[in-house]
Amino acid sequence: MKRLETLRILIALLFFVSMLGVVFGLPMIIMVALMPDRVPFEIGGNLVSHAHLVESVLLFIVLYVGYCSFTYGVYLLKKLLANFSKRVIFDTSNITLLDQIGKSFIVTAMLWAVPPFFYKIYAESRLEIGINFDGFGSPMFIASLGLFFMVLSEVFLMAKGMKEDADLTI
Amino acid sequence: MPIIINLDVMLARRKMRSNELAEKVGITTANLSILKTGKAKAIRFSTLEAICEVLDCQPGDIMGYVEHSKNE
Numbered sequence: 001m002k003r004l005e006t007l008r009i010l011i012a013l014l015f016f017v018s019m020l021g022v023v024f025g026l027p028m029i030i031m032v033a034l035m036p037d038r039v040p041f042e043i044g045g046n047l048v049s050h051a052h053l054v055e056s057v058l059l060f061i062v063l064y065v066g067y068c069s070f071t072y073g074v075y076l077l078k079k080l081l082a083n084f085s086k087r088v089i090f091d092t093s094n095i096t097l098l099d100q101i102g103k104s105f106i107v108t109a110m111l112w113a114v115p116p117f118f119y120k121i122y123a124e125s126r127l128e129i130g131i132n133f134d135g136f137g138s139p140m141f142i143a144s145l146g147l148f149f150m151v152l153s154e155v156f157l158m159a160k161g162m163k164e165d166a167d168l169t170i
Numbered sequence: 171m172p173i174i175i176n177l178d179v180m181l182a183r184r185k186m187r188s189n190e191l192a193e194k195v196g197i198t199t200a201n202l203s204i205l206k207t208g209k210a211k212a213i214r215f216s217t218l219e220a221i222c223e224v225l226d227c228q229p230g231d232i233m234g235y236v237e238h239s240k241n242e
């Protein structure tokens with residue numbers, strides 16, 4: 001279980017770093033909305049201009065909500081690992097946690113992929129369709145991770161049933 | 171479940187107590203209680219063999235099939 005403890009430390013660290021983004025993200029968005037010239041923010045390599053300020057701020061808010069969803073997923077993962085550490089494995093709470101982690105990651109992926117697509121059409125008059133797989137932060141990877149957690153939840157549900165059967169075999 | 175356990179009847183006939191049977195069979199009294207109350211989902215052949223050996227009976231003596239009524 002040494003690996004589990006290492007993983008717990010890493011996830012706790014990731015959660016802490018993610019929380020910094022959650023705490024400072026909203027003031028940043030407000031700053032961009034109030035003084036876009038002083039805070040030069042970029043979306044897709046382009047500076048946020050006065051012309052599309054409202055749309056850009058709305059996009060920032062949506063991306064921020066996606067980020068919050070991701071942080072919530074990491075928080076649930078932290079809780080799940082704490083349960084594993086307490087030797088609570090095939091439990092209903094863990095099945096629910098795995099399912100919720102998966103859903104929160106999928107929400108994150110959707111919020112990070114869909115609104116920027118429409119933003120580019122509206123603000124940049126550019127239609128961009130393609131598979132953007134640039135590392136582990138890409139929406140595609142996060143969606144895959146979310147689905148993996150949901151599958152894992154179903155596997156745990158099956159395992160719980162099998163464990164109950166084994167416990168009631170005399 | 172349509173399979174019923176008649177272990178209590180056999181124990182009464184043999185004038186044996188549950189904990190004595192559990193000890194001779196090599197299972198815990200908690201597990202024997204699960205078996206007696208019909209909460210068990212399965213029984214190992216080795217356990218069944220041991221119970222039959224201790225109680226000197228056939229598997230059919232300690233369990234039976236009861237047809238489900240359509241209302242259930």
